[in-house]
Amino acid sequence: MIAACVKWVAGVPEPGDERFAGISAADQAAVELALRHGASMGDDVVVVTAGPPAAERALREALAAGATRAVRVDLPADATSSDVATALAGVVGDAAFVWCGDYSTDRGSGSVPAFLAAERSARQALGAVAVDLADGATISVTRRLDGGRREVSTVSAPAVVSVEGAVARLRRAGLAGVLAARTAPIEVRRPAVVVPDVAAIVHAYRPRARTLPPPHGSTLDRLRELTDAAAAPAHGETVHLDPADAADRILTALRAWSYLT
Amino acid sequence: MSDEWPQVSFEDRMSTVEFRVHERAHIVVDGAKCADCSTRACVVACPANLFVPTSDGGIVFNYEQCFECGTCYMVCNEEGAISWSYPEGGFGVVFRRT
Amino acid sequence: MDDEPDVDVIVVGGGPAGACAALVAARAGLSTVLLERGPFPGSKNMYGGVVYPRILDRLIPNWWETAPIQRWVTRRSTMVLTDTQALTVDYRTEAWGKPPYNGATAYRPDFDHWLAGHAEAAGAQLVCDTTAVGLLRGASGRIVGVRTDRPGGDLRARVVIACDGVNSFLAKEAGLFEHTDAKHYTLGVKETLALPKEVIDERFGVRGREGVDIEMIGCTSGVNGGGFLYTNLDSVAVGVVLKLPKLAAQQLRPEEIIARMKRHPAIAPLIEGADLKEYSAHLIPEAGLAMMPKMTTDGMLVAGDAAALCLAAGIWLEGVNFAMASGMYAGEAVVEAVRNGDVGVEGLAGYQRRLSETFVLKDHRRLRRAPEIVLSDRVQHLYPAMVAGIAERMFQVDNPAPKPRLRTILKQERKRVGIRRRDLARDGLDGLRTFG
Numbered sequence: 001m002i003a004a005c006v007k008w009v010a011g012v013p014e015p016g017d018e019r020f021a022g023i024s025a026a027d028q029a030a031v032e033l034a035l036r037h038g039a040s041m042g043d044d045v046v047v048v049t050a051g052p053p054a055a056e057r058a059l060r061e062a063l064a065a066g067a068t069r070a071v072r073v074d075l076p077a078d079a080t081s082s083d084v085a086t087a088l089a090g091v092v093g094d095a096a097f098v099w100c101g102d103y104s105t106d107r108g109s110g111s112v113p114a115f116l117a118a119e120r121s122a123r124q125a126l127g128a129v130a131v132d133l134a135d136g137a138t139i140s141v142t143r144r145l146d147g148g149r150r151e152v153s154t155v156s157a158p159a160v161v162s163v164e165g166a167v168a169r170l171r172r173a174g175l176a177g178v179l180a181a182r183t184a185p186i187e188v189r190r191p192a193v194v195v196p197d198v199a200a201i202v203h204a205y206r207p208r209a210r211t212l213p214p215p216h217g218s219t220l221d222r223l224r225e226l227t228d229a230a231a232a233p234a235h236g237e238t239v240h241l242d243p244a245d246a247a248d249r250i251l252t253a254l255r256a257w258s259y260l261t
Numbered sequence: 262m263s264d265e266w267p268q269v270s271f272e273d274r275m276s277t278v279e280f281r282v283h284e285r286a287h288i289v290v291d292g293a294k295c296a297d298c299s300t301r302a303c304v305v306a307c308p309a310n311l312f313v314p315t316s317d318g319g320i321v322f323n324y325e326q327c328f329e330c331g332t333c334y335m336v337c338n339e340e341g342a343i344s345w346s347y348p349e350g351g352f353g354v355v356f357r358r359t
Numbered sequence: 360m361d362d363e364p365d366v367d368v369i370v371v372g373g374g375p376a377g378a379c380a381a382l383v384a385a386r387a388g389l390s391t392v393l394l395e396r397g398p399f400p401g402s403k404n405m406y407g408g409v410v411y412p413r414i415l416d417r418l419i420p421n422w423w424e425t426a427p428i429q430r431w432v433t434r435r436s437t438m439v440l441t442d443t444q445a446l447t448v449d450y451r452t453e454a455w456g457k458p459p460y461n462g463a464t465a466y467r468p469d470f471d472h473w474l475a476g477h478a479e480a481a482g483a484q485l486v487c488d489t490t491a492v493g494l495l496r497g498a499s500g501r502i503v504g505v506r507t508d509r510p511g512g513d514l515r516a517r518v519v520i521a522c523d524g525v526n527s528f529l530a531k532e533a534g535l536f537e538h539t540d541a542k543h544y545t546l547g548v549k550e551t552l553a554l555p556k557e558v559i560d561e562r563f564g565v566r567g568r569e570g571v572d573i574e575m576i577g578c579t580s581g582v583n584g585g586g587f588l589y590t591n592l593d594s595v596a597v598g599v600v601l602k603l604p605k606l607a608a609q610q611l612r613p614e615e616i617i618a619r620m621k622r623h624p625a626i627a628p629l630i631e632g633a634d635l636k637e638y639s640a641h642l643i644p645e646a647g648l649a650m651m652p653k654m655t656t657d658g659m660l661v662a663g664d665a666a667a668l669c670l671a672a673g674i675w676l677e678g679v680n681f682a683m684a685s686g687m688y689a690g691e692a693v694v695e696a697v698r699n700g701d702v703g704v705e706g707l708a709g710y711q712r713r714l715s716e717t718f719v720l721k722d723h724r725r726l727r728r729a730p731e732i733v734l735s736d737r738v739q740h741l742y743p744a745m746v747a748g749i750a751e752r753m754f755q756v757d758n759p760a761p762k763p764r765l766r767t768i769l770k771q772e773r774k775r776v777g778i779r780r781r782d783l784a785r786d787g788l789d790g791l792r793t794f795g
Contacts, residue, residue, distance in 0.1 A: 019398070019399045019402070019468070019472060172509060172510060173509065173510075174509055174510040174511040174512070175486070175489070175507055175509040175510070175511055175512045175513075175514060176511050177511075178486055178489070178509065179392070179484060179486065182484055268618055269635050271614070273635075274614060274635060274638045275638065277635055277636060277637045277638050278637060278638055278639065281398070300607070300608075302607035302608075305606070305607065305609070305610060305611070305612055306546065306603065306606050306607045306612075306613070308546060308548050308612075308613045308614070308640035309640065310612065310614075328639065328640040328641065329403060330546065330640045330641050330642045331525065331526040331642050332546050332603065332640070332642060335539075335541045335544055335603055335642070336541055336603055336604070336606070336607040346492070346528070347396055347490045347492075347526075347528070348490075349490060349508055350396045350487075350488040350489040350490040350507070350508050350509065351396075351397070351398050351487070351488030351489075353396075353397075353403070354402075354403060355397065355398060355402045355403075355468075356401070356402055356403065356404065356405055356467065356468050356637070356639055357466070357468050357637060358466050358468070358551045358591070358594060358636055358637045359404065359405035359406070359466060359467050359468065359549065359551065359637060359639040
């Protein structure tokens, strides 16, 4: 089984407005990759969301696009990421691969995939910018590193992969699919966990105020100090030489000061 | 009436409207016909200001911020210079308070 | 060729016409698909401000309890403007502020979405994000469905009801319009401006859900057309309607014409300090009977703006009610036709009959000359100055000079503005015949 998990957000930017509700481009990419992956493996694709009944619209869109079945875990929209992951894990327990978007249209921290991988003791490849489904059993995932570098990982089942929105575009559902999906059954599960009151247990970290000494010296000096400009070694000497010797001298000096190698 | 008024820029004006842009242009302009056109009605009439004359006598247009009203092809006096169809389903302008 | 229908009825377009057509068809038990090219019904729609929903009494009893309206229009003004003058006829009544109400301001993305929701609740299958790109024809040439832009997008039906709006590519493809002419259309351009509710209540002299609708003439910088200004709950909408050929033949852009109108001394204080919330534009089929298409062909009907059913008769500016009514009657005729097993022109004749017997075509017949009169050059460019001039001289106290006789003022003002007596008499008679 291949799974895709999506988050339904009602009303961006107008909260609660179902006309402007939906899933993120990243979640759409996740659905598309799950569909491709399922097709390449000849496997079922299940699409899961944890959210209120209105979220079923996203599931129907996925069904219309070709998902085999859809499950909604009945959770309030403000459930915590770990509770959402626990609830999702209960549904996607035996999926070889779970595809997620790496941000939702509201909070967008992309933490659910990590929680989900931990919950299932599965491998995780988060924030993929490119995916090669290869033979399907082992896939290759490209991720961002600092400085514009990329990391390519080979991932085998069981794994949770989260993808950026540009990785794939969700296919346009066929008309027959759309009409059939309107009445397709959607399995609804009640979460096993009791959702704790978030407000009661979470306190925002607030660093204590501390007193700093007043700044000393001129602004320019402080700036120099901060930028190391003042401490920079003073390079420079005046010599009188023939042009050829002068050129050699300059090159030697530049090498010595590490401007040339 | 005075000729100055506190106005929002056209860019700001259009930024109040949501457009979901598809990669296919739903407006097609036949540049050869525009080069022969002397009236340039689309330039003044298009409420989204999508048609801009160029110095070499042509017209450049964009389709991204189109209200899908149909004014351009209606006022165009060159038969078929502007052909127009609706954008792909789900794309194009999305009104909220109209 | 497989002509077996997938459904009984396809309604193209989720606006007020389409929603009512689908509502009626679905309620009668016909399998009905309602296609909407936007992400939700109403997302492509914009208008000049007032909906008169009484026609919904039959479809949605007590519609006013759930309809997402902004304000009930209890004050209706008509303004005649020159650059520096304004003559206003203002009417207000408590009656329009209570059930069953009269007109209401509403955001179309709200109202149309609500109305289509009723069609869906009645069993119509609403399919959004789907553009109908063409018609399917059977072996006999009869229309048997539509092609949509989705993969595998052909959908077959016994009847297609085209409610696809003012540009109706389907009605044109079906050959229902002999020709379309820019002179039959106006461009509506509108700004929705945010103002706090209390400020609106104070400036417009209303309370609670009471609202104001102002129609204007002489405010469109010489382009034949008109202006409007109306109140939503916490915004006002201000805009102009411009006759296409006249707009195309001059140099002011639509937003500049709005900007000039907004600076008029009679308008500026009403909207001062308001921030632009949304700018929008739409075409209006303005010419009424003169531009109407054939309403039916074998396997297809056309309703709403697609059938040019928009009444733009100067002091009466209505469209959504005509759309809702024509959609409803199209739905009824289709139910009849499908039951009788004849969906050809003959079988669908009940549609034309219903339109003819009700306000939909009766109003249009009675007022068939109104759009032309209202948008004529004299009414647009000369009469406002004459009327405002008469008012100014009637109410101006020029002591020690005695008050001039009204007859004298009339004559002098007519001459000042440059209207021939013959034209004035003829226009007066035309106006009386049309509006009287």
